[in-house]
Amino acid sequence: MVDSVVIVSGGMDSVTLLxxxxxxxxxxPAVITFIYGQKHQKEVALAQAQAQLAGCGQHLxxxxxxxxxxxxxxALVDAAxxxxxxxxxxxxxxxxxxxxxxxxxxxxxxxxxxxxxxxxDIFYGAQRHDMYGYWDTTPQFLAALNEVYGLNRKTAVxxxxxxxQHSKADILRLGFELGVDYGQTWSCYEGQELACGRCPTCAxxxxxxxxxxxxxxxxxxxxxx
Numbered sequence: 001m002v003d004s005v006v007i008v009s010g011g012m013d014s015v016t017l018l019x020x021x022x023x024x025x026x027x028x029p030a031v032i033t034f035i036y037g038q039k040h041q042k043e044v045a046l047a048q049a050q051a052q053l054a055g056c057g058q059h060l061x062x063x064x065x066x067x068x069x070x071x072x073x074x075a076l077v078d079a080a081x082x083x084x085x086x087x088x089x090x091x092x093x094x095x096x097x098x099x100x101x102x103x104x105x106x107x108x109x110x111x112x113x114x115x116x117x118x119x120x121d122i123f124y125g126a127q128r129h130d131m132y133g134y135w136d137t138t139p140q141f142l143a144a145l146n147e148v149y150g151l152n153r154k155t156a157v158x159x160x161x162x163x164x165q166h167s168k169a170d171i172l173r174l175g176f177e178l179g180v181d182y183g184q185t186w187s188c189y190e191g192q193e194l195a196c197g198r199c200p201t202c203a204x205x206x207x208x209x210x211x212x213x214x215x216x217x218x219x220x221x222x223x224x225x
Contacts, residue, residue: 002030002058004121005114007106008051009033010043012185012205013125013163015050016175020162021123022054023178030117031059032110036102037068037077039191046186053181060113067105074099076189083189083196086203094134097189097200103136107145107159115155126161127171129204139164168208176214183217197222 006021006029008014021027033047044061051059068077075081075096082096089095103124110122126137135141142161149157163171175182187205188195195202197220206223209216216223 002028002117002119004029004119004123005032005110005117006030006123007032007034007110007125008047009125010045010047010050010185011125011187011201012175012180012182012208013127013168013171015047015182015185016171016178016180017123017125017163018050018054018056019178019180020174022056029056029123030113030119031056032113033059033061034064034106034109035061036064036099037071039076039079039083040186040189041191043186046184049184053184062109064105071099071102083199085198086200089200095200098134101136103134103141104145111149111157111159114157115152118155120155120157121160122157123160123162125163127163127166127168137161137164168204169211172208172212172214176212181217186218192221195220 004021004027006018008018008031018031021029031051033044035041035044048059048061071077073081075083076099084096089097107122107124114120114122126142142159142164145159149159187201189199189201190196195218197206206216
C-alpha cells in the first residue's frame with residue numbers, strides 16, 4: 001500500500017527526495033511525473049528508471065500536452081525562446097525559464113492523485129536556489145498552499161518540501177549518503193543529447209558538485225558555466 005505521493009521529474013533534487021523518502025523515511029510513495037511540453041524530456045525516462053531503482057511499484061507518468069499553450073512563452077517549452085545563461089538570470093525574480101504557475105498545477109494534480117489513493121502526504125523537491133529563485137518554491141508558497149488544502153473535509157492533504165531550506169550542495173551530500181546514482185539524473189534545460197553546461201540549472205548543478213568535491217558523472221558540452 002502506498003502511503004504518500006512524490007513528484008519526481010528526473011532531476012537531481014526530486015530524485016534525491018525520492019530516495020530520501022524510501023531509504024531514510026521508510027515510505028512507500030506513489031510517484032508522479034509530468035510531461036508538459038518541456039524541451040528536456042530525457043528527464044522523464046530517468047524518473048522512470050529511478051522509481052524502479054527505489055523499488056516504487058506505482059508510477060504515473062501524466063501527459064499534459066494539452067496544457068502546453070498555457071506555458072507557451074517559457075524558455076523550457078518554447079523552441080523559439082532561448083534558454084538564458086546563468087549570468088543573465090542573476091537578480092531576476094522571474095527569469096525566462098519560469099513556467100507559469102507550474103508548481104501550483106502539478107501540486108493540484110498530485111493532491112487529486114493522493115486523494116484517489118487515500119493518502120494525505122505529498123512531497124515535492126523545492127529547494128533554496130543558490131543563485132536565483134521562483135515564487136512557487138518558497139516557504140511562503142508552501143505555507144499558503146497548505147492552508148488551502150487544510151480545508152479538505154475528508155482526505156486532508158499536506159504538501160511537504162523537506163529540502164526547501166537546502167542548497168543543491170546540501171541535497172547532493174544527502175544523496176551520496178543515500179547512494180543515489182546521479183549518472184541517471186538530468187538537469188539541463190536545453191533538451192540536447194549532452195548537457196549544455198551553461199544554462200542556469202547546469203550552472204547550479206556543476207557548482208554543487210564542485211562544492212562537494214566530486215565530479216559530475218553526466219556528460220557536458222562545456223563545464224565552463
